[in-house]
Amino acid sequence: MTVTVLPIIEPDIKPAAPLAKVMNERLTRFAKELQDVHLKGLESVEPLFDDVVIYISYNSKYSIRWMIVNDVPPAIEAEVAEQCGRLGYIKWKASAFGMIERP
Numbered sequence: 001m002t003v004t005v006l007p008i009i010e011p012d013i014k015p016a017a018p019l020a021k022v023m024n025e026r027l028t029r030f031a032k033e034l035q036d037v038h039l040k041g042l043e044s045v046e047p048l049f050d051d052v053v054i055y056i057s058y059n060s061k062y063s064i065r066w067m068i069v070n071d072v073p074p075a076i077e078a079e080v081a082e083q084c085g086r087l088g089y090i091k092w093k094a095s096a097f098g099m100i101e102r103p
Contacts, residue, residue, distance in 0.1 A: 004052070009024050054066055054067065065091065
């Protein structure tokens with residue numbers, strides 16, 4: 001299984017320029033760490049040609065939130081939820097029609 005974690009930089013969140021740079025770099029680092037370390041075990045899950053795509057971003061209180069954006073089996077969703085929960089990330093709520101809910 002191919003695991004892809006993408007940091008989503010929200011244009012609406014505009015802290016001071018130096019802080020924004022640090023926060024964006026931090027989010028990018030967390031995305032890479034989640035993909036390469038915490039979810040590495042999913043790479044050996046059958047079928048190997050399936051994908052799981054996860055978005056991570058900040059909410060309005062600068063907590064990290066996550067969302068799986070494609071269809072995956074419940075066991076994969078549970079594993080992602082467990083790993084993200086261990087890291088203190090919160091589930092990203094989506095509104096109707098698959099649109100991402102804004103804070």
